[in-house]
Amino acid sequence: MTMSRSERPSIHDVARIAGVSAATVSKYLHGVKTIKSTNMKNIREAIDALGYRLDPLAGDLRRERRNILGLVVPDLENEFFGAIACRMELLAEAAGYSLSIASSHESEERELRLIQRMGDWRVAGTILAPVRSERGLGAKKMVELGMDGVLLDRVESSDTHCTVSVDNSGASASVCRTLGEIGHCHVLIIGPSDVSKSARARLNGFRNEAAQSFPDMNIGVLVLDADADIFREELALYLKVEKPTAVFSLFQKGTLIAITAFRRLGLRCPEDINLIGFDDAEWMQVTEPSVSVVVQPVARLAETAFKTLLKILDTPNGTVKLHLEECQLVLRGSVSLPKTHQGRFAIEVEPKLHI
Amino acid sequence: MTMSRSERPSIHDVARIAGVSAATVSKYLHGVKTIKSTNMKNIREAIDALGYRLDPLAGDLRRERRNILGLVVPDLENEFFGAIACRMELLAEAAGYSLSIASSHESEERELRLIQRMGDWRVAGTILAPVRSERGLGAKKMVELGMDGVLLDRVESSDTHCTVSVDNSGASASVCRTLGEIGHCHVLIIGPSDVSKSARARLNGFRNEAAQSFPDMNIGVLVLDADADIFREELALYLKVEKPTAVFSLFQKGTLIAITAFRRLGLRCPEDINLIGFDDAEWMQVTEPSVSVVVQPVARLAETAFKTLLKILDTPNGTVKLHLEECQLVLRGSVSLPKTHQGRFAIEVEPKLHI
């Protein structure tokens, strides 16, 4: 009773031992119910005896559509995308797919190559969190190759893709309203160097809300375009000279830099200056003061993107659509809150530490 | 000039158009030099005309050994393993492999299933960062399935696998020496609930060094076994009652909790109490005070593990071996440093902020 010629038993080995054909074993393995029970028993026993396991790769080669999904994120070292990857992994698994995870290391050229590679693997669908936007190199390539997929997180609406993103603009408007209502008339916004869609949406969301609700608000903008240390000095200079009463950081790194800048200037927060950051992190609850932040709904983001992808795979002619997930503004020690406050977004004040 | 029957051109389409056989195209694609230059040209043109791309899956099915490597880590949300995954991705790519990344979500049962799955895919080799240790479910399964691979990061030496890890024990000894030389006689060590090999090595490394060099040092140990908030209260109670002069946290979360506990008790750091944490993070340079830490050499860890794996794939009978990578103790504000200090490990005092 020897195996074909390879190390590992194939479906034919199982078939031979069970006294049926490979086709029947294949059916058994795929849950086809119309199999004589004696055969089922024989097959089961043969599988156990051999320790047989289906080779997903071989199946995928034969199948019209492969059971593989691709995920491309800008950076796996980033906790946010790490969390996204974690969720996707579970979701893909639950849906019977393998997930191929890759990261573009914040390079659009690499993003392009990764999309190409996903295409090479003929993945059934791809979730792309682009480096830049829905019009970046990767998204274009997906169209060019006719690949199904959804765009995630640094995107606005697109007419070629379904996109899933956080409501950056709305969340920033909420931040603006919060600061405005407290009475801040001069806010400095600090943003990342890259011109990612989300950063721009955050900036514009704030500006538009200010223009509408607080026309007198003075808004400064500083962008980190070189070294972090240089940026910190620029920031310190601005704080010293212009004396804004609040800082809104559009990205985690900026939030960190702002705190260190405050400390070096001897600025007390929230007494001398207030701070709100976009995107939460564990350490932000531990700094002195703890940082008020816009919390992004990572899990919901992943789920929406995934469900949308499955829907696209089901119905290739689905409508192209933008999904927006709402954020939550969590106020902590870095903002001096007045007695009453109300905003369109959920606001949680000094929550229990979730470490 | 029609393609076989599939959407995408196959190697046969290229062959037909170029007027050669598929075998020749295959050779061309794999860099075989002995091809008539007119044929090379024709092949190149056919490939361009069709937009042909090699299907790695089909090739892998045929090949004796697949060009896929597996990476299993405990948690992708964890920056440390995110960084590991990032490096591995690049290394695998450079070596001509696809990398399949999966995370066990800190569950040994899941780890087992993931190893099984890597086996199903017949990956050429697997890098496993186990949930528990070199004797966990995943490592056992690898042996059972005869899978080649190396174990990474929560491991000591094993006689079934090559293992790559940080010198936890040595780094902790260095921490012990540092604290002892400063004059601390009562140190509280806080550890994670899980009984991971690294946590145990860190604890023992400290204890052994203390036993040898500072026999009078009083060492308390507190383990986080339930909720973080409960743990913080236990910690606060210990600090208040036992009054240790230094805390050594074996894990990031513990470091965070220690800082908040200090603040709530009104303990000034480093005046009233010193703190050293194992494993660095960006925010640790921003807290007040900044946290002294043992920095793990992530990049070197990944490289060593990867190189070791390649060596194993080359020479199946290589010697089983433990690779230890040295850590670096970085002293920041949370430790009150005396004038002179020397240790076996590199010590960097108050470095420039790298944000």
Add this chain to the structure above:
DNA sequence: ATGAAAGCGCTAACAC
């Protein structure tokens, strides 16, 4: 309810 046969796209042995 089952099996024979064809083939997914590629590679490898070997003959020419």
Add this chain to the structure above:
DNA sequence: GTGTTAGCGCTTTCAT
């Protein structure tokens, strides 16, 4: 140098 042939391990008609 190049082509022929024979699969890799599986799925999928389609006939029985």
